[in-house]
Each structure stands twice: as structure tokens, then as C-alpha cells.
Amino acid sequence: MPYQAPTNPPQLPDLNANFMDEQYYQKDPDGKYWFEFLNSNHMTQKGEAWAKMISVSMADYFTIVKAQGHTPENHEGFMNYLTTASLFLTLHEFNIILPANAIPQPT
DSSP, X not given: OOOXXXXXXXXXXXXXXXXXXXXXXXXXXXXXXXXXXXXXXXXXXXXXHHXXXXXXXXXXXXXXXXXXXXXXXXXXXXXXXXXXXXXXHHHHHTTOOOOTTSSOOOO
């Protein structure tokens, strides 16, 4: 199935906020995290700020998972978020743009 951009992307978190609501650690109905909706304009204008927010969100999610009594490395949601966010940051760091269908989408 070819990739189709969502018709109603989620609202991005406030770049100036000190924390994110827990809803941002969940995938949307199309199977994407909030940061996967950052476009080239976002990254060109405030890429370092967005990259920092993503990095901080990974640490914050770790804290949330621990506080809930889970072992983060065994928490599927955390590990999925961590992996996806790390890939996103790596691609951004090296200015790599993948075609929309390069990463398999959940069926």
C-alpha cells in the first residue's frame, strides 16, 4: 500500500513548553508520532529547537515509564518511541531525507 499523507495531522506540541502531555508519546491513528509531522519548513526554521525537544521528550518518557513501575527497556511503547525518535534525529543530523515510502508502514 503506498504511503498517503494524513488528512488531519496532529497539533504539534508547544515548542516553548517545559513538558509535553502524555498523548504525544502515542502514535496517531495512522501510526505516526508527532515529530514525524515536522516538515522541512519546521526543520529549516527551528530545527535545533525541535531536535532538542525530541531529545528531551525521550528522557521525559523514560521518567514517566519508570514512575509507572515499568522497566523502560521492556516497555514496548517506550522502546518504539525511542527507536523512532532516534532514527528521526539521526536523519535530521545528517540531513538525510527518505522518500515517503522508504519506511514500511504498519498494515
